[in-house]
Amino acid sequence: MVFATRDAEQTAIRLDQAGVRHGGARALQRPVTTAEGTELAPIKFLEISDDDPAAPPNMVPEGRVGAAEDAPHELLDAQTGLAHPNGATGLTECVLCVGDSDLQAAGERYERYLGLPASLDRSTSSFTLDSSRLTLTTPDGLAALLPGERPLTAPGISAYTVEVADLAAAEAHLRAQNVEFGRSADGRPFIPAKAAFGTALVFQQSQETA
Numbered sequence: 287m288v289f290a291t292r293d294a295e296q297t298a299i300r301l302d303q304a305g306v307r308h309g310g311a312r313a314l315q316r317p318v319t320t321a322e323g324t325e326l327a328p329i330k331f332l333e334i335s336d337d338d339p340a341a342p343p344n345m346v347p348e349g350r351v352g353a354a355e356d357a358p359h360e361l362l363d364a365q366t367g368l369a370h371p372n373g374a375t376g377l378t379e380c381v382l383c384v385g386d387s388d389l390q391a392a393g394e395r396y397e398r399y400l401g402l403p404a405s406l407d408r409s410t411s412s413f414t415l416d417s418s419r420l421t422l423t424t425p426d427g428l429a430a431l432l433p434g435e436r437p438l439t440a441p442g443i444s445a446y447t448v449e450v451a452d453l454a455a456a457e458a459h460l461r462a463q464n465v466e467f468g469r470s471a472d473g474r475p476f477i478p479a480k481a482a483f484g485t486a487l488v489f490q491q492s493q494e495t496a
Contacts, residue, residue, distance in 0.1 A: 287351050287380055287443060289400070289415065294330035294355040304398045307335035309344050311355075318357055320364040327357030334399060348382060348441035351399070372456045375492050379419045379447035383437035386424050392441065393422055432470050438484045445476070445486035453491040 291297045294311035301308050315326040333344035333352040344350065356362060384392045393404045393411035400420075404411040409427030413420045421431075428435050428444050437444040450456040457475050460467050466481045476488040 287349070287382070288331075289351075289353045291353040291355050294332055294353060297353050297355075298332055300401055301332075301334070301399070304401070306398050307337060309333045309335060316357065318361055318365060319367055320361070321366055322364075325361075327361055329357055330355040346395070348384070348443070372459045372489070373450040373452050374448045374456075374489075375451055375494075376449050377418065377446060378449050378490065379421060379445075379488070380443055381421045381423060381428065381431070381445035381447075381486075382441065383423055383425060383428050383444040384441040386426070388441065389422060389424055396420065396422065430471060432468070432476055432478075432486055432488070434468060435479060435486055438479060443485055444479065445488055447474075447488040447490055449492040450489050451492055453489060456489050 298308060298311045309332055311330045311332045314329050314331050316329050317324050318327045331352060331354045333350060334346055335344055336342075336346050344352075382392070389409070389411060393406075396411075396413060397404055400413055400415070402413050402415075404413055404422075409424050409430065411422040423431065423444075425437050425440060428437055432445060435444065453475075457467075460475070460477070465477060467475045467477050470476050470488060474488055474490050476486050479486045
């Protein structure tokens with residue numbers, strides 16, 4: 287799970303001040319394809335480490351978590367080849383499931399990681415991140431959000447949500463491909479984890495095209 291940051295170096299400083307262990311901001315490259323061809327764009331990336339020095343390097347209990355400073359916006363906006371038959375336009379939510387007794391501690395960890403307060407609601411703890419969201423919940427909380435779902439592992443990412451340009455068209459695409467899907471507690475279609483390689487996939491209508 288990688289969070290976007292405008293400045294990886296500043297994020298590293300903030301994490302230091304919050305007492306969060308990390309591997310430091312590293313310069314990397316990623317391929318970006320535009321009408322002019324493919325080029326390697328410079329990015330910066332850091333990974334958060336567990337508070338326990340004996341834990342695997344660059345790993346927290348739920349796996350690899352980090353922050354990335356992406357390529358320049360003008361280059362990202364010029365990308366080609368991003369269209370998908372289901373109309374997906376972006377990732378808007380990750381749902382992280384933790385043990386029943388671990389929700390408060392996990393919420394406090396992510397408050398330190400993100401520098402943001404959590405919003406609490408029954409068995410969930412959520413963080414609003416510009417146009418996306420991180421939701422922490424328990425196995426029972428996951429089942430309440432997505433009926434029939436149980437986490438493959440806890441802690442771990444149990445579901446994620448993508449926005450689509452046309453929700454009705456996305457549902458029609460799933461039906462045409464004979465893809466099994468259910469309904470979330472708030473009525474959104476989702477592909478169960480058992481049919482989506484272990485992590486449920488939720489679809490919602492993009493607000494920009496609604």
